[in-house]
Structure formats: C-alpha cells, structure tokens
Amino acid sequence: NAGVTQTPKFQVLKTGQSMTLQCAQDMNHEYMSWYRQDPGMGLRLIHYSVGAGITDQGEVPNGYNVSRSTTEDFPLRLLSAAPSQTSVYFCASSYGGLSTDTQYFGPGTRLTVL
Amino acid sequence: RKEVEQDPGPFNVPEGATVAFNCTYSNSASQSFFWYRQDCRKEPKLLMSVYSSGNEDGRFTAQLNRASQYISLLIRDSKLSDSATYLCVVNRLYTGNQFYFGTGTSLTVIP
Numbered sequence: 001n002a003g004v005t006q007t008p009k010f011q012v013l014k015t016g017q018s019m020t021l022q023c024a025q026d027m028n029h030e031y032m033s034w035y036r037q038d039p040g041m042g043l044r045l046i047h048y049s050v051g052a053g054i055t056d057q058g059e060v061p062n063g064y065n066v067s068r069s070t071t072e073d074f075p076l077r078l079l080s081a082a083p084s085q086t087s088v089y090f091c092a093s094s095y096g097g098l099s100t101d102t103q104y105f106g107p108g109t110r111l112t113v114l
Numbered sequence: 115r116k117e118v119e120q121d122p123g124p125f126n127v128p129e130g131a132t133v134a135f136n137c138t139y140s141n142s143a144s145q146s147f148f149w150y151r152q153d154c155r156k157e158p159k160l161l162m163s164v165y166s167s168g169n170e171d172g173r174f175t176a177q178l179n180r181a182s183q184y185i186s187l188l189i190r191d192s193k194l195s196d197s198a199t200y201l202c203v204v205n206r207l208y209t210g211n212q213f214y215f216g217t218g219t220s221l222t223v224i225p
Contacts, residue, residue, distance in 0.1 A: 035215075042118070042201070043158070043215040058212060090157055103213065105157035 001026050006091050006106035013081040013113045021076040021109050023091030031094045031101070032074040033058070034066065036087040037108075043090065049074055081113045115140050120202050120216035128224050131192045135219045137185040137202030144214075146205040147178055149187050151198045152218060158201055161187075192223045 007022045025032065033048035035058075045058030049068040063085060065077040074093075078085060089109045094101035120137045127133045139147075147164035162169065164176040164185055175188040185202055202216035 033213075040122075040217055042116075042217040045212055048212070102160045103158075105159070107157050108155075 003027065004091055004093055004104050004106035006089075006109050008109060009107065010110045011112070013078075013111065015081060015083060015113060017081050019078050019081065021078070021089055021091075021111075023074045023076065023106055024072050025074075025091075025093040025104070025106075026072065027093060027095070027104070028071060029093035029095050029104075030071065031096065032068065033092050033103075034064070034074070034076045035090045035092065036060065036085075037090060038087050046076065046089075078111075083113045085111065086113045087111060116216075117141060117214035118202050118204055118216035120219050122217055122219060124220040124222060126222045126224055127192055129192055129194060131223075132188065132190045133192060133221065134189075135187045135200055135202075135221075137187075137216055139183050139185070139202075139204045139214070141204075141206060142180075142183060144183075144204040144206050147176075147185050148203040148205075149174075149176060149185075150201040150203055150215075152201055153198050158215075161200070189221075192221075194223050194225060197222045 004025045030051045034046040035043040037043045044060045047066040049055045052071050055066050091106040092103040094103045118139050149161040150158040151161045152158040162171050164178045168177045173190045177186045199218040199220050201218045205213050
C-alpha cells in the first residue's frame with residue numbers, strides 16, 4: 001500500500017492563480033481531510049469528507065474548494081491564490097471517521113504564493 | 115481561546131533523561147485524545163492514543179485528567195531518535211469528527 005499520497009510536493013504560485021492539490025489514498029478509508037500547517041498555529045482543518053459525494057467545511061475553508069467523487073481521491077482547489085495561503089498542506093485519511101480512528105497523513109505540499 | 119494549548123519548548127535534554135510534556139484543552143466535550151509525532155518537514159504520525167486510565171507504550175506514558183482538561187506525555191530514557199515535535203490532538207465527535215491540534219512541543223535529545 002502506498003498509503004496517502006500528495007502531489008505536488010512543492011509549488012510556487014503567483015497571486016490570483018488557481019491550482020489543485022491532489023490527494024489519494026489506497027486504504028479504502030471513508031474519512032478524508034485537508035489541513036494547513038502554519039508556524040505557531042498548529043494544523044487547522046480546511047475541509048473534510050465522510051465519504052464519496054459528501055464534503056463539509058472545517059475551521060478555515062475560505063478560498064478553498066473540495067470535491068469527493070471517489071473514495072480514493074480528495075483534491076483541494078485554490079480558487080485565486082493569495083499570499084496568506086502560503087503554507088504546508090497535509091491531506092489525511094482514516095478508516096471510518098470515528099473519533100478513535102488513527103489519522104494517516106500524506107507527506108505534504110509546500111505552497112508558496114508570491 | 116485555542117482549543118488545544120501546549121508549551122512550544124524547545125526542550126533540550128541529554129540522552130537517558132526523562133522529559134514530560136503537558137497539554138490543556140478548552141472544550142469539556144472533547145472525546146478522544148492523542149499524541150502525534152512530527153519529524154522536521156515531515157507528516158505527523160500517531161504516537162499513541164490517550165485513555166482515561168492512562169496508558170503506557172514502552173518508554174512512553176500518556177495520562178489524561180478530564181476534570182482538569184489536561185493531557186501529559188512522559189518519555190523515559192530519551193534516545194536521540196526521540197528528537198521531534200510532539201503534537202497534542204483532541205477530537206470532538208459531534209463537530210463532524212474534527213481533530214484539533216496543538217502547536218507542538220519541540221524536543222531535542224543531545225548526545
């Protein structure tokens with residue numbers, strides 16, 4: 001199993017550009033989520049999904065869109081990049097979304113917006 | 115007020131030392147508690163879950179005090195390989211199963 005994979009590993013964008021961060025998992029996990037990690041802030045939840053076709057907002061959803069058309073994939077779209085979106089983005093998945101489930105994280109995407 | 119608060123450190127300890135990290139959480143409805151480990155520029159990985167009765171995994175002991183809304187992690191006989199950032203994580207089932215992360219405590223074990 002590859003676990004949780006994310007692409008790209010690094011990305012530089014100009015203000016106003018759009019892009020999609022890819023996330024995929026091969027563990028047949030129902031629950032997937034996107035976090036951003038900023039210095040001094042900890043990981044903050046952007047969006048999450050409890051299964052294919054179902055998504056919801058987390059703590060910091062503004063400026064991001066998600067969709068979940070398959071169990072495996074959960075892409076994160078930046079609609080119009082802003083310097084405030086410079087961050088490290090982690091995708092995570094867990095089996096059933098129970099509070100006791102272990103979350104497995106992807107290796108992260110380091111995004112810089114100029 | 116932050117959901118989860120941790121002392122950021124850094125903690126610099128010699129090999130073989132015992133070190134303790136503390137964490138407090140603000141919402142009494144929190145259901146589940148964890149310690150994750152994050153190596154420099156890598157993804158977080160589960161170190162251990164924290165149970166009400168306290169639990170131990172080798173050199174690591176986790177404690178939970180629901181009355182004080184306090185979680186701790188004790189590392190005994192520190193190894194160089196324990197150098198990392200330790201993240202305190204809580205979960206509230208009835209908010210969409212959201213996990214709330216502390217900012218992490220940095221540990222460096224010195225030879």
